[in-house]
Structures are given as C-alpha cells and as structure tokens.
Amino acid sequence: MEKNLAVFASGNGSNFEAIAKACQNKRINAQIALCVCDHPGAYVTERAKRLNIPVLELRPGNFPNKQEYEKEILKELKNQNIDFICLAGYMRIVGDTLLSAYPSKIINIHPSLLPAFKGVDAIGQALDYGVKVFGVTVHFVDNTLDGGKIICQAAIPYTGNDREELEAMVHAREHALYIEALKVLL
Ligand code: GAR
Numbered sequence: 001m002e003k004n005l006a007v008f009a010s011g012n013g014s015n016f017e018a019i020a021k022a023c024q025n026k027r028i029n030a031q032i033a034l035c036v037c038d039h040p041g042a043y044v045t046e047r048a049k050r051l052n053i054p055v056l057e058l059r060p061g062n063f064p065n066k067q068e069y070e071k072e073i074l075k076e077l078k079n080q081n082i083d084f085i086c087l088a089g090y091m092r093i094v095g096d097t098l099l100s101a102y103p104s105k106i107i108n109i110h111p112s113l114l115p116a117f118k119g120v121d122a123i124g125q126a127l128d129y130g131v132k133v134f135g136v137t138v139h140f141v142d143n144t145l146d147g148g149k150i151i152c153q154a155a156i157p158y159t160g161n162d163r164e165e166l167e168a169m170v171h172a173r174e175h176a177l178y179i180e181a182l183k184v185l186l
Contacts, residue, residue, distance in 0.1 A: 003083040003186050004033040008090035013044025015088035015109060018175035019182070020051050028182045033080045036073055038092055054080070060092070070097035077101070084186065086178070087141060091120065094141050106141040107185070109178050111170045113137060113153055118146040123167055133157050134166065136174050138181040151181050 005023070007016045016035060022028045035048040040057040048055045056076050063069035074097060077085075085098070087108040094106060112122040113135035119125075126134055134156040140148040154177050158166050 001029075003030040004081050005030050005084050005086055005182075006034040006036055006077055006080070006082040007032050007086045007088050008036045008038075009042070009044040009088045010037065010039050010091045011042050011044060011089050013042070013047045013089065014171055015086075015174055015178055016044050017047050017051070019086060019088065019178060020047075020053060022179045022182070027179060028186055030084070030182065030186055033082060034076060036076075036090075038090070044089075066095040067097050070095050074098060074101055085141075086182070088178070093143060093145055096143060099141070099143060104140060107151065107181065108139055108141050108146065108148070109174055110137050110139070110146045111135075111174060113155065114139060114146060114150060123163070123170055127161070127163060127166070132159050134170060136170060136177050138177055151185070152177060 007019055009016050020032050023031050032053050035044060035053050035055045037045050037055060037057050038060055040059060045055050045057060058072060060069045085102055085106040110122060112126055114137040117125040135154055137150055137153045139150045142148040154173050156169055156173055158169065
C-alpha cells in the first residue's frame with residue numbers, strides 16, 4: 001500500500017524535491033502528503049507549492065517549548081495520516097514527542113560519512129580537515145545531533161579543492177541515496 005510521507009526541511013529543499021519526483025515516477029511506493037518547514041518562506045515551501053504538496057510552516061520561537069511545537073506538528077501528521085518522516089535539511093534536533101509517536105519511522109540524510117562531521121556545514125568541516133573520501137549517510141533519527149543507527153552510506157572520493165564542484169557531487173549522491181534507502185524501508 002502507498003505510504004504517506006512527511007518531509008521536514010529548513011531551507012533549499014533539493015532532497016525534498018528528489019523524493020517528490022521519485023514518488024511521482026513511482027520509483028517508491030509513497031506520496032509526500034505534507035512538507036513541514038520551520039523557516040516560513042524558505043525555498044522548500046515554494047517547491048512544495050509548485051508540486052501541489054501541502055505545507056505546514058511553523059516558527060518554533062512562537063511556541064513556549066519544543067514539546068508544544070512538536071505537538072502542533074503531530075496534530076497535522078495525524079490529520080494527514082502520515083506513516084513515515086524524512087528529514088531533509090531539517091536543521092533541528094527531533095524531540096521525544098515526535099520520536100515516541102513515530103518509533104523507527106523517522107530518518108535523516110547527512111552530507112558526511114557519519115559519525116564524522118555532525119552538525120552544520122559538514123562538507124566545509126570535512127574540507128577543512130583535509131578529507132579525501134567524502135560521503136553521505138542515511139540514518140534512523142534519535143534525540144541527538146545527526147545520531148541514530150545507520151541505514152546506508154555512500155563514499156565520494158575527492159582530492160580537488162573546488163567546494164562548489166564537491167557540493168554538487170555530494171548533493172547528487174544524496175538525492176540518489178535517499179531514494180535507495182526509502183525503497184528498502186517502505
Ligand atoms: C543536505 O545536504 C542535507 O544532507 C543537509 O542539509 C542539506 C539540505 O539540502 N542536512 C544536514 O546537514 C543535517 N544535519 P536541501 O535543502 O537542498 O535538501
């Protein structure tokens with residue numbers, strides 16, 4: 001049966017769009033029933049509107065705490081019968097409200113070979129370190145920064161120093177790996 005996905009994103013949304021296209025092309029047996037964005041007006045919301053995908057835009061700062069913020073999200077996830085949550089550039093640690101409502105059903109993508117280079121600007125961190133094999137990880141989400149059991153990884157050997165070129169390689173690999181992970185999990 002076709003699963004209902006929610007994709008959480010904070011910014012650009014290229015992974016969101018890659019998942020949306022894979023659903024449309026039936027490469028995965030799912031549809032994105034909701035886009036959740038914690039930065040109202042972020043480019044991902046424009047992509048969602050163009051693709052006719054409902055968007056929930058929330059400012060976490062408008063809630064007294066993470067629990068109340070996530071309860072509001074949970075209400076909408078239930079309304080939309082969401083089965084599975086994909087974090088795609090969602091730059092926020094998921095709390096117990098969502099984790100306990102969706103056990104082993106929340107996954108994330110991160111642009112490094114975890115557990116190396118967690119957090120913001122993983123590609124820049126790895127470049128600064130002088131890494132020669134970059135990569136991408138899809139993992140289950142726990143309540144720590146980019147933490148949780150790894151589902152799949154892809155290595156990207158790169159010895160140049162052109163950040164733009166490397167970023168393009170990493171993002172292209174991300175888009176493919178996220179779909180591969182979803183194919184297995186769904
Ligand atoms: C992606 O590279 C994703 O792996 C990263 O944010 C980018 C979002 O790009 N996520 C993290 O760093 C999570 N810690 P996108 O908005 O174009 O999909």
